[in-house]
Amino acid sequence: MALLSRVGTRLKRLLSRPASVDLARYEALLPRIGELEPELEGLSDTELAERAAALRRLGDLRDDSSSARRDTKKARETDFDDMLVEVCALGREAARRALGERAFDVQLLGTMGLLTGHVVQMATGEGKTLAGALAAAGYALQGKRVHLISVNDYLARRDAQWMRPVYDALGVSVGWVEPSSTADERRDAYHREVCYGAVSEIGFDVLRDRLVTSVDELTQPEPQVAIVDEADSVLVDEARVPLVMAGSVDAGVADEEVARIVGRLREGLHYETDPDRRNAWLTAVGASVVEKALGGIDLYGESGADRLAAVNAALHAHALLTRDVDYLVRDGKVQLVNASRGRVAELQRWPDGLQAAVEAKEQLPPSEHGEILDSITVQALIARYPQVAGMTGTAVAVAEQLREFYKLEVAVIPPNTPNIRDDRPHRVFATPRHKLKAIVEEIREVHETGRPILVGTQDVAESEELAEKLRKVGLECVVLNARNDAEEASVIAQAGAHGAITVSTQMAGRGTDIRLGGADGADAERVAELGGLHVIGTARYPSSRLDDQLRGRAGRQGDPGSSVFFASLGDELVLAHAPDIPDGIPSDPDTGEITDAAAHRQINHAQRVAEGVDLEIHRNTWRYTRLIEHQRSELLKYRDEILRTDKATALLRELEPDRCAELAESVGERTLDRVCREIVLFHLDQLWADHLAFLTEVRETIHLRALAKETPLDEFHRTAIPAFRKIREELEKRSAKTLVEADVTAEGIDLARAGVRRPTSTWTYLVQDNPFDSDAEQALKKVRSTLRKKRS
Template sequence: MPALISRMGKRLRKLIERPGSVELTKYEALLPDIEALEPELEALSDTELTERAGKLRLEAELGDPQLVELCALGREAARRALDERAFDVQLLGTMGLLSGHVVQMQTGEGKTLAGALAAAGYALQGKRVHVISVNDYLARRDGEWMKPVYDLLGVTVGWVDGSLTREERRTAYDAEVTYGAVSEIGFDMLRDRLVTRAEDVVQPDPEVAIVDEADSVLVDEARVPLVMAGSVDQAIADTEVANVVRRLRLGLHYETDTDGRNAWLTTAGASVVEKALGGVDLYSESGSERLAAVNVALHAHALLTRDVDYLVRDGKVELINASRGRVAELQRWPDGLQAAVEAKEQVAPTDRGEILDSITVQALIARYPQVAGMTGTAVAVAEQLREFYRLEVAVIPPNKPNIREDLDDRIFASPSHKLRAIVTEIREVHETGRPILVGTQDVAESEELAEKLAKADLPCVVLNARNDAEEAAIIAEAGKYGAITVSTQMAGRGTDIRLGGADGKDRERVAELGGLHVIGTARYPSSRLDGQLRGRSGRQGDPGSAVFFASLNDELVTSNAPDVPDGIDADDSGEITDPAAKRHIDHAQRVAEGVDLEIHRNTWRYTRLIEHQRRELLEYRDKLLRTDAAAEALEGEKRYDELVEKAGEETAKQVCREIMLYHLDQLWSDHLAFLTDVRESIHLRALARETPLDEFHRIAIPEFRKIVPRIQERSAETLAEAEISADGIDLAASGVRRASSTWTYLVHDAPFDAGFEETLRQVRSLLRRKKN
């Protein structure tokens, strides 16, 4: 009877499509058959094992018998290559991935092996697989680590990172399974989008993506644009404006909104700035450029904080990825803001680039016909995965029950009371010898806490964006007896914390004391990030505990729910035990999650049209690149016959190809810049009671339709005006000049999301000033 009730419950959950609703029963039923094959496979030689895996290539699809065979072969390959026998739950994860789901597997449950076996399964079906990770380090580590397993299964594997040459990249992508960071795979796609010879393409058409840390890639970074830029000149920051803005005071000269996304001059501030700049009228037509420079400098000064939003290291401004607590490599703000921050910090400005192309992470993933993913915290974003990617979550049970003790939040009236309590907690737990992991919100907080601990004679190791290169070694030792590790965001760190340290020498001793104790110094803007920090303790049935400290003056609360209910009182130590305080912090977190989701939705509403246009234009570009379509388009134009006569037919075809591809790329770059300008000003159109998104479409679609005719017109003009010789055409002299160098980076998109209300407020203020 209980079994019947359980089955009915599972079916009901699936029927109403609740998060984590994928039915696992059919996969669980295959586990005994997989185990029954073990003795037979153990008797095979390595060569025989590889040959048997090769027989799966002859199968039309992976039905139940093929899944059983694949999982049994994978388990045996892992046993031989890694001395690891895959757990049943890892095989459930493999089958979930092969069914196109996002599998949720807890920290330490072996996602890497489950993902490798699934990738091998797709490869044996003849599909090219990209295993997409959050950074280069994890891509290379996992590719090298799993290579012996792939070798035994007869599957080729490669990996890409920023150090590889074009030929090395092509070789990596030619493998059946390729590991790579989401940014690196995206950048290769953008580079391929600019080649003028088909043989220079390095990345084949996408087929299957298996996304590691799927919540981080598919949700946290979904709207981050990857950018390909061509060199123009060095960025010019207005240092005079930066020096003026540096002297402005909050509340007197400028105001900011509660969530820290906007800053604007007060009347007094505008007067001070105008006087300091020589009496310019910022709000007149002639002062518009100076006003733009003042606004961007004010945003850099007031809204971006050193050691929270960015670091200054080796004379460069380096952005911090807030969700991962490490330097965001290759990431920058749009050029004007980047230059303003560099001026603020008085470092040399970086090169300014003309954006040649860009694509969001979400649009990049949408190019894959099949997507699956794995992470430790998918249920919390199950609705977003379904809404944006049509992916369902399969919750894989842990191999051993989780016995971690999740303690109630400890809440304080102020951050200073909270910090004192955290130091006391660390001292008390450290005296027992238990290892402690402290998760902080940002670099500045991690260093402040480390300083307090040093004064209290509690030595600790700090892991933050300043020393993220050593992160694997630091995390690996965080479970040692007596260790205190202070870290920024632990999401996507990719390394397990083993009790007793990397060698596990003191494992039993640490386990008897209670295992790893995790302390969160504040609740994160997402409950999922809270769960990721807690999940560092209690891996594979280990003992452990976790507790979060919070304050009613933490940024999470002041930004999202500043109106704290009356009657919440603290004791003499500043601690609050009233349950209403916990409810209020939970509410603030839900508000933050809702705001982030709405920004994601809004971004996708606009970029969906751009991606549709990109696909349409790329099909045309691919036709120009791989066929004689360019020559056919220009053969009726003036001087085409002269070109063929002087340079020969093959040279003429390549010249036509390069001319048309140049103008296509230039017009697409111009179109992207145009759409950016439209989108940034689109909310002003709501003043006329037009729907911004509808207005965006009304403007964007006719402009896009002009691109192909313009390519033809401009290409014909170039051919008519060019100087033709036996070598063809001097393209550079004819104006067909590609960027002398290109580089790639991610844009920290819209750090201040200018909302409609703020736009209205500033417009009204401007109108009042003009009227007066």
């Protein structure tokens, strides 16, 4: 009977969570962890630290070759299970002493899931931060260096400082990196056993290390373990975002005349866009207007070739990028908004031509632009780690992508207390106007009861429009969006207070729980009796995960709460991904509300299509970047040899033996080695930068090259591979020339006079979507079709 019960439980879990790892193995260890609790409570702080140190002496218990008694799979699993039990028991006791928090069993399940290399899904408020810290300590006690990767600098610093007492109790060293960290501070943090950092900051340091000319300048040791917080956001939403190291050149050049001309164009007459609003192109009428305004040039002939790129960038900025949605203008600068987080994307920008076009559109002075020295996608950054694990509140929805791109499985951790949140049916309206009116009425009715309300909006503009509507009917609210994201922790902490109305953009990765009764929980019981936090979504997001992240702000740790989403058939999601709305769907003549199931199906379909488009973009982008990453890996291996050995000197002795002999006599062998290394590394880095620029050009014209030949991917490979093979030959030629021509003294080489000068100013930018998708090809075909019609 007991066996049937266990089978039934396992089958039920499998059916309800189709992407989930079976937790039975971990659950079986919980009683053993509990049995150790009284024993560990009786230890002094010193004895507890010594008990943790004993784990270090066991080494990596998963190494098949470490001991003869681990020759069998069963023996290895037994050893590893023993380690899991000890780590969890020690971690629970350390947290109790250091933080006054005894880890729940579900937090220990999350810890074990992380230690076995899974992405654990834990609901909001269930204690992911502590589970992640205990897992990081567990890896560290096995002798592995851990990077705990966060979505932003604030959370990295907060979590490192918050969890430090737990690490101290276990004898594990911890540090963190942030933009203000000096090189020495970064080096110290990365050499701690556990280092917290934002994904962008860790990525930048990887890029900086790829440009050093001395081993002493390196900040990061070899990567070993990554634990990724908000794993779905980092590993999926940002997987295509390249972190770019660019060197300053000068101010960007925006074609202000083109910006003025394009700003007067009208959609439908002068230009068209595709349904996803990812591409825009001139119609025959639009091309004629632009050509005439630019002095009668032929945009698509030789006379207009130098203006065509500026026209395309200006059209993209004018037609596809919206102020207060895609970007803000703040402090006289264009600042990108990260759509998946609702925040300003710090240190990010578009490629130089598009960045300059947006600045010209907003009549702002152009910012500096630069030469790309190197870049790395988040996906490639994570691929550097031999072991990866992650945690988030919503992972099952992207289980397919986690498996396909990272070979990671999802472990769904049950809540400590059953979720009693009331998720009400979505409400659908005929138009956005009807929807907005209903949302204001919903807020008014719920606010009268005293319940706190959290409203999730799609973007900055919508959040401010709704706040203004609420004020007009006498309802005061607090707005949290990219304009005031520095105040987010305090705003969110008070969102559960009695009578509070909070209007926010995307809630993913905010990092602060909404406690009933406000930050101090003073009115918690009163608010709970009223029904808890009420969450309202003003539209369905392009991903069901984002819906779930907003919904999950209510009902934390068994609290009461409710949620409802509003939608309309005129929402951006529906118009972009399911525009063919069936005729005759009835709506209430007064309110515009639609109860017909067909409308709900239409919106669900639009969301699924949007998710499919994003997956295909991710997949298609990776097909191209995989070759670049392979080439980068090969080049970095060679660069590391140059950096750490006398390979550069040997190379140049072979190429220029007389010059090397002369310098060895005049400046000494040590100086010669340093000079040769600096010369070869400079030219190697410059040639890689040139190669990246060439690949960017290939990428932007790949459909033109491929329309009449092979597939775009085949054509890209056909072009990129021979170009890469030429780098070594060109490196030797340039290095030898510099060695012969440069002035070399006992102090070394005069870099400036030799033209071997490295730029210092750096930044990152966000590449807009995927230049290889089918829409780009379709847009190109339409442009060519338009030209044929125009000239016929």
